[in-house]
Amino acid sequence: MGDETTIAAVFEPLIRAALGPASSVRFEFWDGSAIEPGGTCTGTMRVRSQDALSHLVWAPGELGLARAFVSGTVDLDGDIFAILRSLQSTASDDARLGLGAAWKAIGAARELGALTRRPPPPPEEARPRRGRRHSRGRDAAAISHHYDVGNDFYRLVLGPSMTYSCARFVGPDDDGHGGADGTVTLADAQAAKHDLVCRKLGLAERPGMRLLDVGCGWGSMAMHAASVYDARVVGVTISGAQAQLARRRVDEAGLGAKVEIRLSDYRELGGEEFDAISSIGMFEHVGTKRAAEYFDTLRALLPPGGRLLNHAISSPGGSTMTGRSFIGRYVFPDGELIDVGEVVLAMQRAGFEVRDVEALREHYALTLRRWVANLEGDWDRAVALSSAGRARIWRLYMAASALGFEDGGLGIHQVLGVVPDARGWVGMPGTRRVWG
Template identity: 80%
Template sequence: MGDKTTVAAVLEPLARGALGPHSPVRFEFWDGSAIEPEGACAGTIRIRSKDALRHMVWAPGELGIGRAYVSGLVDLDGDIFAILRALASTAPSDAALGLGAAWQAIGAARQLGALGRRPAPPPEEVRPLRGPLHTKRRDAAAISHHYDVGNDFYRLVLGPSMTYSCARFAAADDDGSGGANETVSLDDAQSAKHDLICRKLGLRPGMRLLDVGCGWGSMAIHAAATYGAQVVGVTISSAQVELARARVAEAGLAADVEIRLADYRDLRGEEFDAISSIGMFEHVGTKRAAEYFGTLRALLRPEGRLLNHAISSAGGSVMGRNSFVGRYVFPDGELVDVGEVALAMQRAGFEVRDVEALREHYALTLRAWVANLESAWDHAVSLTSAGRARIWRLYMAASALGFEDGGLGLHQVLGVVPDAQGRTGMPGTRRAWG
């Protein structure tokens, strides 16, 4: 690279081609040069080393960019939501690298001295999981990668509610028809979500509830403390079991709530009045959906209800090995079309009685989590690693935008098991849930 040739000069044609000529994002490089936006600036992407380009050459697309960001070779300075939205809105629809653009990128990397051996991925990246997809052993490894990274880190991100699923931002007297209420606090919104589920399940004192994928016990505690339910919570995360049991004891509910380290496939020979599955189905997989709902159906008494609360996408999607989320966040995760969820429940013997979409609420939830993380960044890094904190910031911000623009959905699907005469015990309207 000649003395008068800056990194920005070499990369500007490539950046303009990939993002369009009017991108409002500023790019700053390790030599101090920059690509300036033509108008208002949404934020700065700071590329600190040519090693960032090596990641992108060896893994074109989101995985290479993600690796560079997790490694600290790339920084996003400013409002991360504005930066990501600006990138998404200005990139041409055919922005995926074609052969010509790929050769242009390799040529630019060669000119900058950024070619070389494949760089090692950051240590936070999950290594290839062994065995067939969604076996008990492989699922346990995938869950451990995501959830067993420190309860204190999760407490910082999630807040006192310790609830890792979409909240419901509605006032106590709001039926939700007016949309998400941004003035409601995160903790109150999580409590409102748990209360909505309890009401949909028709919980009453003494009823037996199974909470599948119980996390840190928040739903179980709410159902026992507020509705007098007898609750069994199951999870395959040992870190979650440890804290959930401690929280149950602290709440004085040890006689009412049992937390088990168990896979849903191990549940046999018991009967429950209701089952909640909150943020669990994403880990089940399409091919296991029939087994999942069949197992839960066998555990419910006649007129028993199941509430399945899960992220969805139109047509479904798999978080593959070449995606950032698949490598760093939810290995083996799958998002199932809500229509397929309802169909699988019906085939298992449930009568589907209600479907409710809450995607705007998840966008608010994720923005609150990002705010928690960014406001205590140094502490978050000390609890886990800089790379892990970066993973969470990027994936939560991008996910929030996905829920805002409709690329991601969140649905609660309520099913009931009719008795031999077809009775369900269901109220005639949503308002009658109480």
């Protein structure tokens, strides 16, 4: 590459071919050169060093770009939602790069040293797991990778509710079935979600019911059920950090006599019986091959009339978070999103009568936008509590997920199942009205 040629000039044909002239993202390179957007600029992608190119050369596609972003050799400056939306909407599946431009880009990458040195992946990247996929040991390692990154970090992102699942934004003038504007606090929206789950499970109908909360997180759902509906709750998690803080929160709230937090796998609960079961944001870690075992296990814990509320992210047709994807490598190792139709079928096969399915995807988009705002609003502290790479991962994955919920690529559903008795009795209310 000659001294008079800028990096932007060499790579502009590649970027134009991939994104088209309508892209609103500005690209700036470490030599100070830049590729200007075709219209109004929504933000800037800063390529800070040749290591960014090396990541892309050695791991082409999503994983290489993720490594560059997590390592800090690529930055996104500006409204991350607008930047990601622009990149998504202008990228062309059938883009074709001319042979001459491609060879020129490859030659420039070679001259810059991007082809000769393979950079190591950032330390935040999950390493390959040992054991069978979704075995207890491998699940424990995957859960630890995602959840044991620091309770204080999660408190900063999630806010005082410490609830890591879709909230429900219901305003004072809302009819109870739609999203509300920004006047509803995140804490109130999370409490509204917990309350909806409690009412669907019938906790308001009979105080003192015994509830199992599978994947209890930091205990927020268990505490709500105990304090508002006088439920006796067992919460289980396989994250040591979560269990430690959940127990402390329960004690500080004076709920120790009603709430028990166990560091335990749901598959270790045989022989116990509960009146109702909530599973909120945990099913994504179960996997398609274990779904039948999961529902059979929970079914065996319930008597006739017992209810299960399964609250989980879904994807049309289902999707597996592979090790070649950003989400699979950095965020949810071994995670799987199961089509809601398959969830309903699996619950029915396990002996549940499915009585209600509610979609909340717009609410999750709002929830994620609030989490991103919390993270960006206290960025330096977030980095200090975890690492620069970890904070970058959470910013990117939450922003991208919000867009997925907004455009329907991702969904989230609450599926309510009931165990009928021999006569078919399930003890359900006649309409949804009692749930609000």
